[in-house]
Amino acid sequence: MTRPLGDRIRVQFERQILSGDLPPGARLPTEQEIMARFGCSRMTVSKALSALATAGLIERRKRAGTFVARPRVHSMVLEVPDLAPLIAARGQTYAFRLDRSEELAVREGHLAGRPARHLVGVHFADRQGIAVEDRLVSLAAVPDIARADLAREAPGTWLLRHVPWTEADTRITAVGAAPQEASLLGLSPGDPCLCVERRTWRGRDPITFVRQVFRGDSYELVAHFGPGAS
Amino acid sequence: MTRPLGDRIRVQFERQILSGDLPPGARLPTEQEIMARFGCSRMTVSKALSALATAGLIERRKRAGTFVARPRVHSMVLEVPDLAPLIAARGQTYAFRLDRSEELAVREGHLAGRPARHLVGVHFADRQGIAVEDRLVSLAAVPDIARADLAREAPGTWLLRHVPWTEADTRITAVGAAPQEASLLGLSPGDPCLCVERRTWRGRDPITFVRQVFRGDSYELVAHFGPGAS
DNA sequence: AATTCAATTATGTCTATACATTAAATGGTA
DNA sequence: TACCATTTAATGTATAGACATAATTGAATT
Numbered sequence: 001m002t003r004p005l006g007d008r009i010r011v012q013f014e015r016q017i018l019s020g021d022l023p024p025g026a027r028l029p030t031e032q033e034i035m036a037r038f039g040c041s042r043m044t045v046s047k048a049l050s051a052l053a054t055a056g057l058i059e060r061r062k063r064a065g066t067f068v069a070r071p072r073v074h075s076m077v078l079e080v081p082d083l084a085p086l087i088a089a090r091g092q093t094y095a096f097r098l099d100r101s102e103e104l105a106v107r108e109g110h111l112a113g114r115p116a117r118h119l120v121g122v123h124f125a126d127r128q129g130i131a132v133e134d135r136l137v138s139l140a141a142v143p144d145i146a147r148a149d150l151a152r153e154a155p156g157t158w159l160l161r162h163v164p165w166t167e168a169d170t171r172i173t174a175v176g177a178a179p180q181e182a183s184l185l186g187l188s189p190g191d192p193c194l195c196v197e198r199r200t201w202r203g204r205d206p207i208t209f210v211r212q213v214f215r216g217d218s219y220e221l222v223a224h225f226g227p228g229a230s
Numbered sequence: 231m232t233r234p235l236g237d238r239i240r241v242q243f244e245r246q247i248l249s250g251d252l253p254p255g256a257r258l259p260t261e262q263e264i265m266a267r268f269g270c271s272r273m274t275v276s277k278a279l280s281a282l283a284t285a286g287l288i289e290r291r292k293r294a295g296t297f298v299a300r301p302r303v304h305s306m307v308l309e310v311p312d313l314a315p316l317i318a319a320r321g322q323t324y325a326f327r328l329d330r331s332e333e334l335a336v337r338e339g340h341l342a343g344r345p346a347r348h349l350v351g352v353h354f355a356d357r358q359g360i361a362v363e364d365r366l367v368s369l370a371a372v373p374d375i376a377r378a379d380l381a382r383e384a385p386g387t388w389l390l391r392h393v394p395w396t397e398a399d400t401r402i403t404a405v406g407a408a409p410q411e412a413s414l415l416g417l418s419p420g421d422p423c424l425c426v427e428r429r430t431w432r433g434r435d436p437i438t439f440v441r442q443v444f445r446g447d448s449y450e451l452v453a454h455f456g457p458g459a460s
Numbered sequence: 461a462a463t464t465c466a467a468t469t470a471t472g473t474c475t476a477t478a479c480a481t482t483a484a485a486t487g488g489t490a
Numbered sequence: 491t492a493c494c495a496t497t498t499a500a501t502g503t504a505t506a507g508a509c510a511t512a513a514t515t516g517a518a519t520t
Contacts, residue, residue, distance in 0.1 A: 260469090260470065260471090261470075261471070262470085276471080276472080276473090279471090280472090290470090290471060290472090291470085291471080292469085292470060292471045292472075293468080293469055293470050293471075294469095294470070294471090295469095295470065295471085296470090296471080
């Protein structure tokens with residue numbers, strides 16, 4: 001039942017910092033004082049403080065002591081949900097269809113100078129087009145993509161299941177719907193859309209680049225910041 | 231010059247995992263084997279592995295061993311920078327101006343049922359309007375807001391410096407510029423804009439609610455996921 | 461064959477100690 | 491006063507050992 005001592009120490013300071021009891025810049029007790037207060041060894045205190053330091057809540061300076069960090073740029077956690085379950089949760093039926101207007105829209109392309117498969121398709125919720133997707137998948141990194149049944153499963157979902165990535169960059173902008181996108185989504189050209197561009201890597205090898213254009217009136221991204229672990 | 235031993239151990243496995251040398255699900259050597267290989271004590275190995283575990287790269291199971299985690303990554307880190315330094319970095323001059331059209335645009339409002347100050351203003355880069363901001367600041371949580379010189383400093387910047395928050399929810403959508411917003415930003419009504427709505431709390435007390443509408447053609451959000459520390 | 465129970469093995473936490481590292485504080489000297 | 495070397499108080503890293511905890515394995519029992 002009782003949590004590890006190190007955790008208790010960490011949580012105590014976490015609370016004091018988040019409540020504002022210990023304001024930014026405030027000095028924490030020295031490790032000696034803390035180990036005396038909790039009746040434990042210094043390693044235990046040090047590990048607890050190290051955890052807070054890597055979490056960015058405190059800053060440790062030799063000889064000077066340990067201080068509550070001053071919040072700088074705020075980074076928050078952005079949820080990047082898979083579309084299918086998201087739409088299902090809204091009580092709608094999800095579908096993905098490759099755009100067949102250009103011979104199945106499976107063509108060749110290039111990703112970071114290497115050959116890649118080029119896929120264009122549309123995400124649907126109850127027959128309503130929700131997003132247009134334009135994707136490049138590296139053939140070197142993902143040879144299996146040739147055998148995947150992409151008529152049924154969205155390429156993103158398939159990739160997530162088959163080729164876990166380790167690094168990703170995402171760029172979020174607002175754009176006006178291009179004429180082709182507008183017709184696929186049932187909009188007028190120029191209507192506001194949320195554009196999400198993402199590159200993913202596994203180690204140093206590029207996996208995929210995708211540009212998704214969402215109807216502005218039916219999609220939103222949600223980010224949260226808060227004391228994650230407790 | 232030589233890095234701490236624990237770091238070397240951590241970096242070695244980091245590389246093997248990110249390169250795919252150790253694929254997801256693979257088992258790492260036991261702590262005993264690692265300490266034998268590096269000629270160090272078990273605590274050192276354990277600390278290195280703990281760091282990798284909190285970073286989410288590996289998963290440790292008692293009795294079974296340590297395994298490379300399967301990246302089930304639906305969330306990434308979104309940087310929410312302060313506008314002023316961002317624009318300065320682009321070589322432009324930043325300014326914030328309260329909208330004076332409605333008696334300084336400082337009025338009363340309500341935030342979560344409590345009295346709040348209501349501020350409307352525009353962010354500028356080189357005299358060009360970049361974003362319209364509509365903000366409520368709780369008077370109970372931030373009484374000092376009454377004395378703040380908000381003509382010069384943007385309320386967001388002021389708040390960040392004076393009232394660090396501990397929790398925030400952000401909602402990102404694409405909208406068409408409303409007529410008033412369009413005229414403030416030099417756009418036509420309906421032009422695509424990125425809308426960021428954020429609520430922040432300190433503990434349980436609501437601090438502020440802000441709705442920012444950015445010109446779609448000159449602002450973007452960037453999110454990143456990856457092995458943070460190296 | 462199914463179930464229960466105990467042994468084993470790996471990680472999880474903690475102690476007490478040692479020495480290294482760094483930057484603030486001190487004090488002497490020009 | 492200004493400068494520079496020295497001291498020193500704090501964190502940083504590491505060790506070797508101890509016991510705790512949990513899950514798998516395998517043996518004993520039903």
